[in-house]
Amino acid sequence: MTANVSQTPPASPTPSPLHAVVADDFDAVNRTIVAQLNSKVPLVETIGQYIIESGGKRLRPLLVLLAARSLGYQGDKHITLATLIEFMHTSTLLHDDVVDESHMRRGKKTANDAWGNAPSVLVGDFLYSRSFQMMVDVGSMRIMAILSGATCVIAEGEVLQLTNIGNPSISEADYFETIQGKTAMLFEAASHSGAVLADATPEQERALQYYGRYLGLAFQLIDDLLDYQGDAEAMGKNVGDDLAEGKPTLPLIHAMERGTPEQAKLIRQVIRKGGLEQLDDVLEIINATGALEYTRARAVEMADKALAELDALPPSPYRDSMANIARLAVDRKA
Template identity: 90%
Template structure:
């Protein structure tokens, strides 16, 4: 399906207080994103700009900036690195929305809904390719190794999630393996590569790698929690979207483990079938079994682990912002 009228892109994200310590860098990343979106094919630019400017927080590029600056980096290649991380993230969004047959993201039409599946997939490919061009510009084989490995892990995570759709036998360990690949890996790669760019010691590089991993896990856990208690307008998607797709996320896994046999049976049936016909029943079970509280507890555990990693860094406003980001990951409502 091709949109009759191209949706109008919104402005670049407004920097939050978390961006304050890297405000100039963040603006440089925004400018570089625009510069690197140029293409001789107009539709490539149109779709790329639409998805990149659709209101995301740009947390992953901010992690690059904060990690590099926290270790005293004074060059300018962190701008290129942050930009390519955003392109990698955006390409996964384009592909995910096609796979999930999504129609709304961040309160707006998805690119596949506006232009069709084929253009969305191909523009996602373009952004991935552009990100690898920018990796060459960064000029670090170690960073290229980190990011190329991350792309494989992310793809595996997405395939694992796809194969788990409609499967009520997914365990908590299986769930964490999935979200480590599909979400946490890019957070991890962002903070890890930023540290490597700044010539971190092996101990500092590992600390920032683990910080990104735990932050990404906390972020995804709260995303999955909000699917059962969030506000649709704030989230930019509908409550119950994961349930409609038959995704066995942690709230459902815990509810099946803690609920009565009858409650577990109902959730298993809904996961296999998908859809929202029994959303109210599932929500009642999720609340009755404490599944949301448990999911939030696990998210807080991940955030606490992220904070521990920051103890290996010298005190600085950049470290403070990373600590705030870990708390924000679990306190947010969207």
């Protein structure tokens, strides 16, 4: 199977006001994705296009565009920067699905399920490598430092999550350290690098860096909440997938802290064992202890922090879109 990516642009997210303010830039990002997926090895193009077309809002490249434009950037390197951020994200998805032995993402087969683990890992490596080539094209040592540092933190976060699987003893602080690395870091790198590209003041640069961090944390918190409350069809994965893998996310951590000794013991046993045999019992404990309400409250806290950081930016439609993204982070159902 060979995909003619030079003729077929990757699917764009459903148009929304969030994308509308940078619609032309976003079209340019899609064209750059096509160009940069080009490879003399057909399978690289096939798998790369498959995963990029698999859906999602493409929020990370959107953050690059909005951050740069919010500070008046008028060049074109934000297009390259947004594209390489999407490639970095896509490569992590390919690697994550192999590590998690996932079979479904956003309602479609994962690449590893369709082509196998080895091709998925290697195409992920290709996308990471291509993203670093594009960093050179951006031509900023500061941006290279931000993004290369981010890749290390992301990898550490993934390893930390892996070592935490089946471990019911991790604390809430441990959990936040993990999601800061595996999820929030790329959000942070996206908005931070967009600010640097636009020659932000130190105050604005810091604000956009932390805006991305808090936004990423809010998104992951809601992801972890939806694993116990979401709509399987809307999410493209099954409710309880994290529990099946033995991942101790915040709903479980809080339920163990607030539940009775017997309830905490049951959850600890399920985390160690994995599987869904006792999903109904776990859901009952989660609901009884207010764990989902607590998780949502922490997500709202992070989104509010993200919104507060935007006060450092001048008023503009781009800033408004970033504010709306922060609100979307906690209001979404998938």
